[in-house]
Amino acid sequence: MPDKTAPDASRRSTRSRSAIYAAALALVAEIGYPRTTIEGIAARAGVGKQTIYRWWPSKADVLLEAFLDLSAQAAGQAGQAPYEIPDTGDLAADLRAVLRAAVDRLLDPAFEAPARALAAEGLLNEQVGREFVARLLEPRLRLCARRLRAAQDSGAVRADVDPRIALELFVSPLAQRWLQRTGPLTHAYADTLVGYALYGIAPR
Amino acid sequence: MPDKTAPDASRRSTRSRSAIYAAALALVAEIGYPRTTIEGIAARAGVGKQTIYRWWPSKADVLLEAFLDLSAQAAGQAGQAPYEIPDTGDLAADLRAVLRAAVDRLLDPAFEAPARALAAEGLLNEQVGREFVARLLEPRLRLCARRLRAAQDSGAVRADVDPRIALELFVSPLAQRWLQRTGPLTHAYADTLVGYALYGIAPR
Numbered sequence: 001m002p003d004k005t006a007p008d009a010s011r012r013s014t015r016s017r018s019a020i021y022a023a024a025l026a027l028v029a030e031i032g033y034p035r036t037t038i039e040g041i042a043a044r045a046g047v048g049k050q051t052i053y054r055w056w057p058s059k060a061d062v063l064l065e066a067f068l069d070l071s072a073q074a075a076g077q078a079g080q081a082p083y084e085i086p087d088t089g090d091l092a093a094d095l096r097a098v099l100r101a102a103v104d105r106l107l108d109p110a111f112e113a114p115a116r117a118l119a120a121e122g123l124l125n126e127q128v129g130r131e132f133v134a135r136l137l138e139p140r141l142r143l144c145a146r147r148l149r150a151a152q153d154s155g156a157v158r159a160d161v162d163p164r165i166a167l168e169l170f171v172s173p174l175a176q177r178w179l180q181r182t183g184p185l186t187h188a189y190a191d192t193l194v195g196y197a198l199y200g201i202a203p204r
Numbered sequence: 205m206p207d208k209t210a211p212d213a214s215r216r217s218t219r220s221r222s223a224i225y226a227a228a229l230a231l232v233a234e235i236g237y238p239r240t241t242i243e244g245i246a247a248r249a250g251v252g253k254q255t256i257y258r259w260w261p262s263k264a265d266v267l268l269e270a271f272l273d274l275s276a277q278a279a280g281q282a283g284q285a286p287y288e289i290p291d292t293g294d295l296a297a298d299l300r301a302v303l304r305a306a307v308d309r310l311l312d313p314a315f316e317a318p319a320r321a322l323a324a325e326g327l328l329n330e331q332v333g334r335e336f337v338a339r340l341l342e343p344r345l346r347l348c349a350r351r352l353r354a355a356q357d358s359g360a361v362r363a364d365v366d367p368r369i370a371l372e373l374f375v376s377p378l379a380q381r382w383l384q385r386t387g388p389l390t391h392a393y394a395d396t397l398v399g400y401a402l403y404g405i406a407p408r
Contacts, residue, residue: 123327
């Protein structure tokens with residue numbers, strides 16, 4: 001075989017992957033996750049279904065990769081490193097900014113359908129759930145914990161607080177409102193959570 | 205028709221319902237929610253599938269009723285009104301007791317499979333999600349909000365705090381750890397959440 005087939009194959013492969021990701025995201029948004037199949041994704045992407053099975057064992061894996069790719073592209077377009085958390089020295093303001101951005105993202109229809117489908121699949125399928133958490137959620141939580149540790153160094157958070165648990169006071173309420181539709185997601189709500197978590201609900 | 209057929213039919217109907225609930229809970233625990241079908245539930249319960257369709261439009265509805273029945277029975281056996289929240293006058297101790305009981309319940313295998321299946325179905329199917337939240341989650345959250353309002357009257361919680369948002373600081377982290385397996389659920393974790401929520405993570 002001539003040498004140049006390798007780069008051609010690689011370019012073809014990148015094009016196929018993009019088409020597969022786009023097809024998976026479109027189908028989940030249009031007909032829902034339960035009715036989306038590997039066959040349907042293959043047909044829409046214009047590839048054979050064996051091409052998909054060669055790279056991914058299940059439709060959940062295709063959708064997870066597609067969603068990670070979408071997230072990375074969105075961050076790139078916004079000119080950000082993914083999941084950046086500001087450190088202006090004002091912890092309350094920084095956390096409000098992070099939480100308000102999370103609200104905007106959770107309400108964005110392009111993210112809503114695939115994120116909800118992956119979260120639902122992850123509840124029943126423990127392996128998918130662990131991968132979803134490890135690849136999508138944990139990297140953000142680690143940055144959040146790092147910001148809280150910096151706040152401990154500057155005295156804005158008590159030294160005896162566990163940052164990994166503390167971050168759940170404002171991250172988890174947002175996640176649950178989104179996942180289970182237990183209440184509206186707004187910037188005002190995000191701000192309130194940050195205030196309660198920092199200063200507590202008991203009188204000072 | 206003789207008069208006594210009505211009570212007979214009613215007893216038969218109660219027996220059928222119990223058998224259907226037991227079959228639905230057993231199948232979800234044994235083979236998982238996605239593979240559980242109305243036909244399978246009917247076969248296991250020893251009833252015709254039309255009997256099930258007469259009472260419930262979908263397997264999600266059967267499972268929701270079965271789970272509500274299981275919860276009511278468990279509360280009855282423990283001699284409790286469902287979802288009781290103590291008011292000993294010590295808010296921190298009362299919230300720790302409620303949260304520790306929630307941890308025990310979330311780790312109970314009899315509740316785990318159906319509760320997780322309903323939560324997952326509720327993520328994708330908005331109608332099931334709203335019913336799950338309205339009938340299972342909201343009644344507990346309302347009692348929790350009522351306990352926080354009593355604490356506002358006694359001065360243990362600031363008057364300007366919104367109880368419905370405040371309760372999410374300790375309820376939602378527990379829910380998310382359970383739903384997404386983001387960390388271990390223990391009594392120590394429950395106690396830590398209550399402490400952070402009451403007194404905040406900033407120095408006092």
